[in-house]
Amino acid sequence: MEGKEVKDSAYLFLGSIGPAFEKTTLGVGDKIALKAIASAYRVSEEEVKKRYSTTGDLGDVAFELSRGEGKSLTIDEVFGKLREIKETSGKGSQEEKVRLLSSILQRASPEEGKYIVRIVLGKLRLGFGDQFLLEALSLAFTGDKKYTAKIKESYNVCTDIGELAESLSEHGTRALGRFSIKLGRPVRSMLAQRVESFEEIEKRIPGEKAVEEKYDGERVQIHKNGNEIKAFSRRLEDITAQYPDLVEAVRRDINAEKIVLDGEIIAYVEGSKADDSTQEFYSFQRLMQRRRKYEVQKYAEIFPVAVFFFDILYLEGKSLLKEPYPRRRALLEENVKQSEALRMAGRIVTDNLEEIEDFFNKTLEKKLEGIIIKSMSSNAVYEAGKRSWFWLKWKEEYAEGMRETFDLVIVGKYYGRGKRKGSFGALLCAILNEEEQRFETFTKVGTGFTERDAKEIDSLLSEHIVNEIPKNVLIKSRMMPDILVEPTVVIEVLGAEITKSPGHTAGQGEGDTGLALRFPRFLRIRYDKGPADVNTVKEIMNLKEGIGV
Numbered sequence: 001m002e003g004k005e006v007k008d009s010a011y012l013f014l015g016s017i018g019p020a021f022e023k024t025t026l027g028v029g030d031k032i033a034l035k036a037i038a039s040a041y042r043v044s045e046e047e048v049k050k051r052y053s054t055t056g057d058l059g060d061v062a063f064e065l066s067r068g069e070g071k072s073l074t075i076d077e078v079f080g081k082l083r084e085i086k087e088t089s090g091k092g093s094q095e096e097k098v099r100l101l102s103s104i105l106q107r108a109s110p111e112e113g114k115y116i117v118r119i120v121l122g123k124l125r126l127g128f129g130d131q132f133l134l135e136a137l138s139l140a141f142t143g144d145k146k147y148t149a150k151i152k153e154s155y156n157v158c159t160d161i162g163e164l165a166e167s168l169s170e171h172g173t174r175a176l177g178r179f180s181i182k183l184g185r186p187v188r189s190m191l192a193q194r195v196e197s198f199e200e201i202e203k204r205i206p207g208e209k210a211v212e213e214k215y216d217g218e219r220v221q222i223h224k225n226g227n228e229i230k231a232f233s234r235r236l237e238d239i240t241a242q243y244p245d246l247v248e249a250v251r252r253d254i255n256a257e258k259i260v261l262d263g264e265i266i267a268y269v270e271g272s273k274a275d276d277s278t279q280e281f282y283s284f285q286r287l288m289q290r291r292r293k294y295e296v297q298k299y300a301e302i303f304p305v306a307v308f309f310f311d312i313l314y315l316e317g318k319s320l321l322k323e324p325y326p327r328r329r330a331l332l333e334e335n336v337k338q339s340e341a342l343r344m345a346g347r348i349v350t351d352n353l354e355e356i357e358d359f360f361n362k363t364l365e366k367k368l369e370g371i372i373i374k375s376m377s378s379n380a381v382y383e384a385g386k387r388s389w390f391w392l393k394w395k396e397e398y399a400e401g402m403r404e405t406f407d408l409v410i411v412g413k414y415y416g417r418g419k420r421k422g423s424f425g426a427l428l429c430a431i432l433n434e435e436e437q438r439f440e441t442f443t444k445v446g447t448g449f450t451e452r453d454a455k456e457i458d459s460l461l462s463e464h465i466v467n468e469i470p471k472n473v474l475i476k477s478r479m480m481p482d483i484l485v486e487p488t489v490v491i492e493v494l495g496a497e498i499t500k501s502p503g504h505t506a507g508q509g510e511g512d513t514g515l516a517l518r519f520p521r522f523l524r525i526r527y528d529k530g531p532a533d534v535n536t537v538k539e540i541m542n543l544k545e546g547i548g549v
Ligand SMILES: Nc1ncnc2c1ncn2[C@@H]1O[C@H](COP(=O)(O)OP(=O)(O)OP(=O)(O)O)[C@@H](O)[C@H]1O
Pocket: 190, 191, 192, 193, 212, 213, 214, 215, 216, 218, 219, 264, 310, 345, 372, 393
């Protein structure tokens, strides 16, 4: 077998007549298949129905009814006929599909008839999937199974199984590693590894890293080739028809002629009033309302979406898969003109874990899921189809390992930054060191407040503002808040994890690192408690040992 025959049979093995990203359904349902079987084997439709109700598989029915009259078919014949069936459309197409299917069944052996019926119905179950086929290709065209992993790597980039098989049959192992991204043929998405603890982030990606907002929607790879725009899902399906609004936005606002962008589609509305800096991210369920065949336009208006781009894979004829992430991000920024529907994933670049924590807390405030941490290293290429250590994911639920509440006293306040400038930012909170009789900072709380809470806290604090750090408070200069207050107001906070931190002073003794509470969330003001009633350093140390953090 060679060339085109290899290509076509690779598709057929996977029960299709083309690559996953092309629309290959034949438009044949049970009704058409039933009629074709009846006509091919000259039995009544009733007879076919009866047998179908006992076997539950029209392929088996064809096998039973076939009298073995047909000679063997060639791959070329089968493939050609199936393509013809697919392309028949319009008036009278149902009858034509019946006729075409019937004619090929007449010429098929019983076994062939069985599989042809299953393929046209999209129900081929050979009991093996892509992986098995890749192994078979390795054995057939390199003489050894050991190349399967390498073939799989190529398959992540060349997702057209037919093209891959054909190329292997012609060039053997020389075909490997030669594939690149091509317009109209999506590569498999790069995925992120999960880390088990916040510290692991630093271990996996030491030093400077990018931290991006993580959107919970639908992964999308957009291919623009002049006026032709296509959108592919993570499973490589063509989802262009579902998002006419995004297609239009790409046509209008992306100037590059040939470009491939990677991002996440999310149900989203930008704050509409001038003074409104809010962004509204909606649930995944809401986005799924857009997954429909009919009334697409109407639903596009009811459920507006935006795509948040975080990568660029191809630009004007050149693959960017081997370019490092910082370079790709720079090119992405150059080529995406932001609009309401086309956005860039929000991010910071930092080597400071506390900043990452702050950024994470802010993403939760926006009702996002978490963060993706990305390596800035020069070898951080786009690893198509891989769960890569160049990308780490950290979600709220990972931080929920420990959930305890703490009573803390407020010693300072930070203003909001950026868009939230001047407004309520975060509170610097402390616990009591009984031995030293002072308050030592333990965490910075920036989430969980309603607008009313924020106002109430502001008014309570207003009476206690001071110009210098009070004598009974220990704050590191790097944590200096915008406003200092006497330790008076007590709040209850939910926290996830106690860790060592160079920024906080709680229990630091002679050393330089104190204890800190990670992922704090404001619960309520404790009017009933005074500063002497807050948690003590001793209690926190016991708790830390008790839970073995
Ligand atoms: N800024 C971003 N960078 C990379 N991926 C992002 C980003 N924002 C959202 N994502 C999405 O987050 C997904 C990973 O998160 P999550 O663990 O929630 O998804 P999953 O489907 O459960 O796992 P995975 O996709 O890693 O198999 C990515 O596949 C991608 O679709």
